[in-house]
Amino acid sequence: MHFTILRFNQIDSTNTEAVNQAKRGAEEGLCIVARQQNAGRGRHGRIWVSEKDAGLYFSVVLRPQIEMRFLSLITLMTAVAVYETVKTFNLNPDIKWANDVHIDGKKISGILAETVETHEGLAIVVGIGINLKPSNFPPEIADTATSIESETGKPVDIEFLLGILTANFSRFYEILSQENGAENIRRMWAERSSYFEGKEVRVTFENETITGMTCGIEENGALRVKLKTGEVRVAHAGDVEQLRQIQSGL
Amino acid sequence: MLAKPRLNSSKEQKGGRMSENTESAKVKKQEEISKSKTRRSGKRDQPTEASLNMAELRELAELVNEHGFTDFEFENENIRVRLSKMTAAPVMQAVNPISAAPAFAAAAPAAQTSAAPAASDEATQEDDLYKITSPIVGTFYRSPSPDKEPYVQEGSKVTPETTVCIVEAMKLMNEIQAETTGEVVKIYVENGQPVEYGQPLFGIRK
Numbered sequence: 001m002h003f004t005i006l007r008f009n010q011i012d013s014t015n016t017e018a019v020n021q022a023k024r025g026a027e028e029g030l031c032i033v034a035r036q037q038n039a040g041r042g043r044h045g046r047i048w049v050s051e052k053d054a055g056l057y058f059s060v061v062l063r064p065q066i067e068m069r070f071l072s073l074i075t076l077m078t079a080v081a082v083y084e085t086v087k088t089f090n091l092n093p094d095i096k097w098a099n100d101v102h103i104d105g106k107k108i109s110g111i112l113a114e115t116v117e118t119h120e121g122l123a124i125v126v127g128i129g130i131n132l133k134p135s136n137f138p139p140e141i142a143d144t145a146t147s148i149e150s151e152t153g154k155p156v157d158i159e160f161l162l163g164i165l166t167a168n169f170s171r172f173y174e175i176l177s178q179e180n181g182a183e184n185i186r187r188m189w190a191e192r193s194s195y196f197e198g199k200e201v202r203v204t205f206e207n208e209t210i211t212g213m214t215c216g217i218e219e220n221g222a223l224r225v226k227l228k229t230g231e232v233r234v235a236h237a238g239d240v241e242q243l244r245q246i247q248s249g250l
Numbered sequence: 251m252l253a254k255p256r257l258n259s260s261k262e263q264k265g266g267r268m269s270e271n272t273e274s275a276k277v278k279k280q281e282e283i284s285k286s287k288t289r290r291s292g293k294r295d296q297p298t299e300a301s302l303n304m305a306e307l308r309e310l311a312e313l314v315n316e317h318g319f320t321d322f323e324f325e326n327e328n329i330r331v332r333l334s335k336m337t338a339a340p341v342m343q344a345v346n347p348i349s350a351a352p353a354f355a356a357a358a359p360a361a362q363t364s365a366a367p368a369a370s371d372e373a374t375q376e377d378d379l380y381k382i383t384s385p386i387v388g389t390f391y392r393s394p395s396p397d398k399e400p401y402v403q404e405g406s407k408v409t410p411e412t413t414v415c416i417v418e419a420m421k422l423m424n425e426i427q428a429e430t431t432g433e434v435v436k437i438y439v440e441n442g443q444p445v446e447y448g449q450p451l452f453g454i455r456k
Binding site for chain 2: 043044045046068069071072073074075076098099111112113114115116117124205206207220221222234236237238
């Protein structure tokens, strides 16, 4: 995969810019990187705090040739790439379903992807935010967020991080695009996420909240949650919170 | 929600036109109901009865009520009947609008009520709607975020590029475009509900 990186000192949102570039015909691999976002976006209109140089704000344009039913695995694949990137800093990450990367239960990275209809066909923009410095989040979310610098005690060279991230992204995207790619990415995700099975969770949907035990993922990456009644529910969206760790009895 | 109709054992397997005799028509209607378990099959070559008169609707409602259903839905190639206590209004629509009207007129002139032609017109319109369907399995959202206005409402005019909703799957936000020009007349799914591949989301009158 070939990357072309467009850099901005300041931008509303790297995802919005990447979407616009895709509509104008940008090829796969076009990346938008900004030092600061004025309107960084999270899921469902939430704000991604994006102070200057306090995080990596990155979006990439993809033109995937994979089956539509596996398209959503791109976000799980991205989580695997970010997991490996964070691990390079001698940290011990976890993937919280579907694609947040955590260190000891604190969020260090978030991913948001969106589809774009273009004249050249369907494109996908994948946005990745990685917290580099603790100044990147306000005190009220300090308990649930962390940064590479907070964890390692050392400042991060953003170009070094970007190099590792793009290399990992390319590696796992190629795996997903190959034969049996969906299966391989699901397995790789499962190996890296404590949420894959045996985790007691609360899932908040738009109109409902459920609690239960995670029991694997569907072929498209949706989380299976077994309720106390034995019924298995499938989550495609929604906020997942860990209730308590279930000992695996090792 | 789809209540499998088990109203009567079928003694006669011929689905007939509506009889002029109300009692007989009722029995045949029940037989027709009991026969059909299939969803819309796409067959459009059976010019059988395609409407109910008010008396029959009332009978059907009473029967459904007796069995304690809050919702009853029946559909075959020619007709779809839905009774719901939530809306308290029987909704009737012909699946086969072309053959429906003549069949009704020829078979049951005496039973015709003023409500029936209106229902039939509505049914014709419903059947002609362009359906925007979900391209993936996911969760349906009508607005970009909970505090924002929906992308479209009933009555909104759309063009092919108009975004009508988002279907989210694993934080992949799929913006769905109308892909046609027209007016939104039906919204089939509630905000935040899961949707299947190919499930109709909106009905557009071109």
